[in-house]
């Protein structure tokens with residue numbers, strides 16, 4: 001049974017897409033079979049693994065509204081064992097089209113069900129909002145991974161996100177749990193970063209991954225080549241930390 | 257007649273809120289009377305100028321749906337001549353509540369009209385999406401200022417944003433123009449940053465502000481004290497660059 005994990009945080013620019021792509025890459029490197037679903041109309045996760053805009057038809061939008069099965073949308077990437085269901089701007093329309101449907105939160109879960117056993121992990125990259133797309137992502141998932149930038153605004157938004165996770169669990173998905181919190185763009189030279197890390201570990205303890213993702217310019221260069229960090233520069237600290245995150249996640253999942 | 261400027265970009269974490277607060281602060285320092293409207297349910301612009309969550313009733317949500325006039329929501333800040341209309345999470349509900357109304361894009365413009373002449377500048381901080389709240393922000397505005405992080409994904413999203421601006425102008429606000437593009441979190445030591453800047457200036461020329469905002473940790477520390485950069489550390493490069501941005505904007509507005 002594939003483990004479905006949503007990468008969510010309504011705060012913008014905290015590293016959701018970078019974590020989706022490189023955690024998925026790290027899991028594939030660890031011999032897991034992985035599907036990444038791009039649920040953001042910006043389509044950053046799709047271009048970050050090299051799927052040009054012209055090759056995204058059909059896209060996750062078509063599968064979400066039931067026009068075709070998800071299997072018709074899934075494509076291979078340059079990385080072995082890593083597949084992607086790409087997104088286009090059409091996805092913006094889904095939020096308006098589905099809002100009046102009584103089962104509006106369950107469209108993605110229904111699309112994922114038929115193929116969930118074909119993968120060890122399914123990673124869903126969510127947009128920076130708590131709207132219907134993210135609610136679909138949380139309803140389809142078994143757990144949610146929260147990338148947290150070590151900054152003030154990101155910390156401020158955390159309680160709102162965790163409350164939404166509880167609401168979605170109560171209304172649509174009782175099994176939904178927190179996979180964990182991963183600190184991103186960490187620069188331990190600054191006071192602010194150290195303060196945020198201390199506060200988060202103090203408050204959330206074990207739920208915070210030991211692995212942190214440091215600020216590393218190679219991570220922001222890789223998407224312009226459509227490559228995961230492992231294909232772009234496997235020796236950099238960004239690749240090392242995402243591989244360590246993938247390994248830590250596999251270890252934690254085994255303990256369950 | 258107050259100049260209404262929306263700060264918008266659907267890409268998350270590019271510096272919309274930081275630019276809203278510190279441009280508004282820089283304009284107030286230049287003896288302009290300024291209102292900042294927080295249109296993001298995250299409420300970052302409100303906390304960034306020190307309005308606690310408990311002091312945001314009524315909020316922009318109540319004025320937007322017509323429950324009270326905007327003048328009832330406006331509060332002073334620690335900075336002279338700078339006022340704010342704060343946001344709360346209720347704002348998330350507005351997107352769903354207004355979606356079926358025929359004039360759903362015009363709620364903010366109607367709320368702003370009665371008070372527009374009381375200010376020299378009205379700055380609207382938009383959320384990271386192209387949904388109904390941002391459309392309301394673009395419909396109420398005379399111009400739109402686009403903060404652009406010098407990174408690949410931010411550049412990729414620019415064409416989508418400018419297309420949305422054209423669509424909103426055509427449908428709801430024919431006078432809407434681009435105030436300009438301002439490069440944020442600039443670190444000219446990296447190749448990526450220099451490449452993005454060259455590409456943007458090559459393509460958009462005069463529409464890109466000469467002033468760039470460098471990456472400066474003081475800018476990310478100030479919000480945890482609820483202060484603009486000018487009250488937090490007026491001598492830092494972050495304060496200098498936002499004051500220069502405000503001055504450049506005033507100069508450009510005079511030329512029109």
Ligand SMILES: Nc1ncnc2c1ncn2[C@@H]1O[C@H](COP(=O)(O)OP(=O)(O)OP(=O)(O)O)[C@@H](O)[C@H]1O
Nearest residue numbers: 012013014015016017018128214215216220268407
């Ligand atoms: N650890 C890191 N070091 C350096 N740059 C990073 C790191 N993680 C992400 N970035 C860069 O920071 C920017 C924001 O990251 P990303 O787009 O992954 O965040 P996001 O949360 O998915 O944003 P959005 O809210 O728009 O979906 C991107 O330009 C990315 O390349």
Ligand SMILES: Nc1ncnc2c1ncn2[C@@H]1O[C@H](COP(=O)(O)OP(=O)(O)OP(=O)(O)O)[C@@H](O)[C@H]1O
Nearest residue numbers: 012151268269270271272273274384470471472476
């Ligand atoms: N020039 C800068 N130098 C250093 N840090 C910055 C700078 N500008 C913004 N930041 C920090 O980067 C993060 C993102 O900025 P900000 O929240 O202003 O972006 P935003 O576009 O408003 O995000 P959202 O899409 O969530 O609304 C914040 O933690 C902020 O403090």
Ligand SMILES: [Mg+2]
Nearest residue numbers: 016017040044
């Ligand atoms: Mg993203």
Ligand SMILES: [Mg+2]
Nearest residue numbers: 272273296300
């Ligand atoms: Mg913001």
